[in-house]
Amino acid sequence: xxxxxAPVDDDLSTAPARSRCxxxxxxxxxxxxxxxxxxxxxSIFASTGSVAITEGVAGTAVSVHLNKKPAGQVxxxxxxxLPLLAAxxxxxxxxDASNWNQGQSFTIxAPVDDDTAGGMATITxxxxxxxxxxxxxxxxxxDIQQILVTAPQPVRGRxxxxxxxxxxxxxxxxxxxxxxxxxxxxxxxxxxxxxxxRRHQLADRRERQRAAVHDVDxxxxxxxxxxxxxxxxxxxxxTIDDPDVQTVIASVPSxxxxxxxxxxxxxKLDRKPANNTVxxxxxxxxxxxxxxxx
Numbered sequence: 001x002x003x004x005x006a007p008v009d010d011d012l013s014t015a016p017a018r019s020r021c022x023x024x025x026x027x028x029x030x031x032x033x034x035x036x037x038x039x040x041x042x043s044i045f046a047s048t049g050s051v052a053i054t055e056g057v058a059g060t061a062v063s064v065h066l067n068k069k070p071a072g073q074v075x076x077x078x079x080x081x082l083p084l085l086a087a088x089x090x091x092x093x094x095x096d097a098s099n100w101n102q103g104q105s106f107t108i109x110a111p112v113d114d115d116t117a118g119g120m121a122t123i124t125x126x127x128x129x130x131x132x133x134x135x136x137x138x139x140x141x142x143d144i145q146q147i148l149v150t151a152p153q154p155v156r157g158r159x160x161x162x163x164x165x166x167x168x169x170x171x172x173x174x175x176x177x178x179x180x181x182x183x184x185x186x187x188x189x190x191x192x193x194x195x196x197x198r199r200h201q202l203a204d205r206r207e208r209q210r211a212a213v214h215d216v217d218x219x220x221x222x223x224x225x226x227x228x229x230x231x232x233x234x235x236x237x238x239t240i241d242d243p244d245v246q247t248v249i250a251s252v253p254s255x256x257x258x259x260x261x262x263x264x265x266x267x268k269l270d271r272k273p274a275n276n277t278v279x280x281x282x283x284x285x286x287x288x289x290x291x292x293x294x
Contacts, residue, residue: 042130043067044076050136051108053086055118055143059109062135064093064125066100076127078106086121086137087111108137116143147227147234217242217272246271248279257289 047063064076077092086108093104108123118141126132225236251266267279283289 040068042070042074044125044127044130044133046125046133046135047103048135049133050138052138052140053108053110054140055110056112057110059087059107061105061107062123063103063105065103066095069097069100070095072096074100074127074130076125076130078123078125080108080121080123080137082119082121084111084113085119085139086123088123108135110137110139110141113141116141116145145229145232147229147232149227149234149236217244217274219274244271246273246277 043066045065045067051060051062053060066074074095075092076095078088078090080086080088087110088106088108090106093106095104106123106125118139121137121139123135123137124132125135220242221240223238223240225238227234227236247270249268249270251268255263255265257263267281269277269279281291281293283291
């Protein structure tokens with residue numbers, strides 16, 4: 001009895017082999033063919049199955065190679081299911097019989113975005129006829145939510161109260177028509193439009209919001225507007241340039257006085273003065289009309 005065996009090798013080839021057998025008692029030889037079947041399967045080997053990366057920081061390299069020597073070229077592609085969260089590059093690596101067991105790297109990184117959310121993505125390594133290999137990428141976003149303000153500008157004062165927010169501009173005509181197609185109860189609609197302070201949605205997070213400062217005096221000055229949202233606080237210094245002009249107001253626009261009699265009227269200021277203000281009352285024709293007190 002003769003035993004034939006196929007040693008373990010590092011390739012995937014299946015090739016015929018010729019074997020010759022001869023009995024000791026006779027010089028006759030007999031040859032027959034033996035076909036060797038290689039049961040090995042090609043697979044992708046990755047140095048790790050998961051990576052932890054941080055947005056905006058250099059990525060993490062994952063080394064990849066084949067487990068068996070291929071008969072020809074084998075191209076391994078890398079694709080991310082969430083490329084905006086975790087990106088991978090280059091798109092592919094090529095192996096052949098000369099470098100199948102030499103590691104080549106894919107770099108997984110987190111692109112910079114405009115939100116504060118991290119998350120998880122899956123990087124898939126694949127090749128034709130080879131089982132895919134997933135790599136889990138855990139992304140940390142170091143961004144911190146902030147309230148951004150434009151450069152402080154002088155705000156002119158009017159009658160009113162400090163810190164009164166301006167109403168938002170009316171909706172465009174097309175949006176007004178769309179709103180009337182689905183009317184809401186008047187009370188809810190009115191409450192929904194009179195929201196103060198303003199709420200920022202995801203779509204308008206970058207829109208500028210303006211505030212006006214109003215007073216009843218003539219004094220310039222400075223104050224601070226405090227913006228808060230959750231645990232965020234931003235102080236905005238405001239310089240007030242008050243252009244108001246002081247005016248003397250009489251209680252009546254005109255007055256009739258009978259000779260020998262008297263008539264009275266009141267006088268006041270329309271703005272709060274910064275200092276004591278003296279109002280002098282004189283008559284244009286003292287011989288015909290006298291005024292007291294002066």
